[in-house]
Amino acid sequence: KSIDDLGDLKGKRVIIRCDLNVPLDGTRITDDGRIRASVPSLSKLTAAGAKVIVLAHLGRPKGKPNPEFSLAPVAQRLGELLGAPVAFATDTTGESATETVTDLADGQVALLENVRFDPREESKDESERAELAAEYAKLGDVFVSDGFGVVHRKQASVYDLAKLLPHAAGELVAAETEVLKRLTDDPQRPFVVVLGGSKVSDKLAVIDNLLDSADALLIGGGMVFTFLAAEGKGVGKSLLEADQIDTCGSYLERAKQQGTEILLPTDIVVGPEFSADAPPTVVSADAIPDDQLGMDIGPESTKAFAERIVSAKTVFWNGPMGVAEFEAYAAGTKGVAKALTEVDGLSVVGGGDSAAAVRELGFADDDFGHISTGGGASLEYLEGKQLPGLEVLED
Numbered sequence: 211k212s213i214d215d216l217g218d219l220k221g222k223r224v225i226i227r228c229d230l231n232v233p234l235d236g237t238r239i240t241d242d243g244r245i246r247a248s249v250p251s252l253s254k255l256t257a258a259g260a261k262v263i264v265l266a267h268l269g270r271p272k273g274k275p276n277p278e279f280s281l282a283p284v285a286q287r288l289g290e291l292l293g294a295p296v297a298f299a300t301d302t303t304g305e306s307a308t309e310t311v312t313d314l315a316d317g318q319v320a321l322l323e324n325v326r327f328d329p330r331e332e333s334k335d336e337s338e339r340a341e342l343a344a345e346y347a348k349l350g351d352v353f354v355s356d357g358f359g360v361v362h363r364k365q366a367s368v369y370d371l372a373k374l375l376p377h378a379a380g381e382l383v384a385a386e387t388e389v390l391k392r393l394t395d396d397p398q399r400p401f402v403v404v405l406g407g408s409k410v411s412d413k414l415a416v417i418d419n420l421l422d423s424a425d426a427l428l429i430g431g432g433m434v435f436t437f438l439a440a441e442g443k444g445v446g447k448s449l450l451e452a453d454q455i456d457t458c459g460s461y462l463e464r465a466k467q468q469g470t471e472i473l474l475p476t477d478i479v480v481g482p483e484f485s486a487d488a489p490p491t492v493v494s495a496d497a498i499p500d501d502q503l504g505m506d507i508g509p510e511s512t513k514a515f516a517e518r519i520v521s522a523k524t525v526f527w528n529g530p531m532g533v534a535e536f537e538a539y540a541a542g543t544k545g546v547a548k549a550l551t552e553v554d555g556l557s558v559v560g561g562g563d564s565a566a567a568v569r570e571l572g573f574a575d576d577d578f579g580h581i582s583t584g585g586g587a588s589l590e591y592l593e594g595k596q597l598p599g600l601e602v603l604e605d
């Protein structure tokens with residue numbers, strides 16, 4: 211169901227779950243992509259005359275109120291983007307929330323404080339989550355699920371609340387799932403997937419699944435050194451997950467057998483230590499010195515990756531190719547991002563971190579076919595998993 215299916219919303223209290231989990235430097239928002247992505251649903255609801263109550267999380271405060279994780283700066287930015295002040299409640303189901311909601315006029319928006327300040331939000335105990343969801347439900351008449359970045363979490367404001375109120379998927383959740391469906395249901399070929407980031411253990415399930423559906427997997431970032439080690443190469447002081455070497459080796463073998471291409475870098479930019487000032491040297495991936503660590507894919511590999519990406523019809527990319535926040539080690543990530551902008555087909559940047567990285571490197575959102583707001587959520591979708599926050603909407 212979409213927002214349109216909820217009927218006349220004038221004067222109705224609509225609770226909407228958004229993913230407003232943005233990176234902050236103190237109270238300064240360094241990338242407001244997720245807030246901007248929430249605007250279409252919110253504008254639609256305010257235009258319909260609803261009283262809009264936004265539930266969201268910020269970071270991982272572990273069930274305790276903590277001013278460092280307050281959503282107050284987000285309320286401010288959301289108001290700027292919506293062109294009308296957003297009321298802010300200093301709690302989520304207490305006196306402040308109740309009063310703020312009571313005071314809402316038709317077409318007004320209120321943001322309630324971080325849902326993760328209450329330990330019941332993320333509790334594994336269903337009855338605790340249900341109790342909190344019932345408290346949320348008292349504040350509204352209908353529920354809209356629009357926090358795509360969090361739909362893979364079975365949490366009170368994502369999952370349990372949808373069971374208590376008439377509900378619909380918001381514009382962002384609808385748009386994100388439509389694009390990801392194009393990657394999983396018969397993608398236009400060649401379908402190329404670029405994976406990076408530091409931990410290979412976070413990506414095993416997605417690699418496993420994509421080995422069967424993608425034409426090529428291009429692997430960079432810190433996770434690549436476990437693959438290079440599986441090929442018997444020395445990786446010096448680079449990141450290595452020794453307990454995953456065998457698994458990576460089995461993926462290389464399986465790819466060979468079934469004719470899926472796994473492209474690993476042939477050259478690496480290394481430095482003597484993990485620091486922005488570490489002097490970079492390009493070495494062959496076969497000859498990483500013992501006293502150096504790899505912090506980016508090299509120029510030859512960047513060129514090879516870019517060629518493969520540009521000739522694809524469908525591309526999904528998650529995770530930087532190197533330490534993109536260090537200028538001397540950002541070229542691989544930049545090269546891959548630029549290649550994605552040149553794809554004649556569908557290019558998708560998956561992940562809050564990857565999205566922030568491409569914006570930080572100076573790319574605009576519309577340079578790409580789609581920038582997903584969900585990191586873990588988009589990966590789990592591509593793993594073929596059932597996502598609780600989507601599943602509950604189908605019931």
Ligand code: 3PG
Pocket residue numbers: 229231269270359360363562584585586587
């Ligand atoms: C994200 O940043 O991927 C989402 O906001 C979910 O956050 P979480 O991983 O802390 O649940």
